Amino acid sequence: MAQFETLIWTIPIILVLESIGSCIACGRAEYRIGDECCPMCSPGNHVHKHCTEFTSTSCVPCVDSTFLDEPNGLIKCKVCTNCDPGLGLMVKQSCRPSSDTVCGTLEGFYCLDPTKDGCRAAQRHSSCKPGQYISHTGTTSTDTVCSDCTGDTYSDGSFTSCQTYTQCDTLKLQQIKPGTHWSDSECGPQTSPIATLIFGVVVVLAVIAAVTMAAIMKRRRKHQRSYNT
Incomplete structure (x- = not known):
């Protein structure tokens, strides 16, 4: 009778202990499959067969x-x-069996979505507009920064600093077109006062000659019509 009572108390205790055992977490280098805590596969490998009570985990390479x-x-x-x-x-x-591909940015791009070692998405560097210069060149992690030209300077958008207008008079040239913030001033050969005067006289004489010739031709046509009648 005493043995029977002992058995009655022993069975619940065994069941409780088994229940507690099944709830205990596996070790850091193990994973649970059913009631078994199996050894994990090392990086670069995956499970081919889970462990059993009598065999260890079988692993194969990626x-x-x-x-x-x-x-x-x-x-x-x-x-x-x-x-x-x-x-x-x-x-x-x-990519390697134990590590993923690491992506970088193409030339002329900067990273929008960085990771620990690389990048997930990138965007092309901004282009500066005419009238602006590149104040900070774009890198793999930052975009280009543009700034406006001021004063007597210009840039076509590709310069790293605004350039001063060309001074035509220092080159003994005359200014044909003034500079803007997006283009340099344009210079041309200087014309002397005498050359300008001569050119003006030639133009006036040419106009007079043309008017005179037109008048002569008009009189001739008028005379010819009178003769025919």
């Missing part, structure tokens, strides 16, 4: 552009990231 970068109990590897040139990205570090 292949075909897949990876796993942490100890795991997964049956499949993750697909490697594609560095899309359409998003301004290029491969900075190729």
Whole structure:
């Protein structure tokens, strides 16, 4: 009778202990499958067969552009990231079984969505407009900064500083077109007062000659009509 009572008390205790055991978390390098705590596969490998009471976990390497970068109990590897040139990205570090692809920015782009080692999306550097200069050149992490030209200076948008207008008189030239904030002044050969006077006289004589010739031709036509009648 005493043995029967002992058995009655023992069975619930065993069940409670088993229940508690099943709720205990597995170790840091283990993962749970059913009631078993299986050893994890190392980075670069995935589970081929889960462990049993009598066998350990069976692991195989990641292949075909897949990876796993942490100890795991997964049956499949993750697909490697594609560095899309359409998003301004290029491969900075190729994918390996134990690490994902690391993307960098293409030339002329800066990162919009940085990661620990690379970038997920990038955008082309801004272009400065005529009348502006590049005050800060764009980098892989920052956009170009543009500033306006002021005073007697100009820039076509590609300069890193505004340029001073060309002084035509210092070059012994005359100014044909004044400078603007987006274009330099235009210079041409100087014309002397005598040359200007001669040119004016030639123009006047040419006009007089043309008027005189027109008058002569008009009189001739008038005379010819009178003779015919």
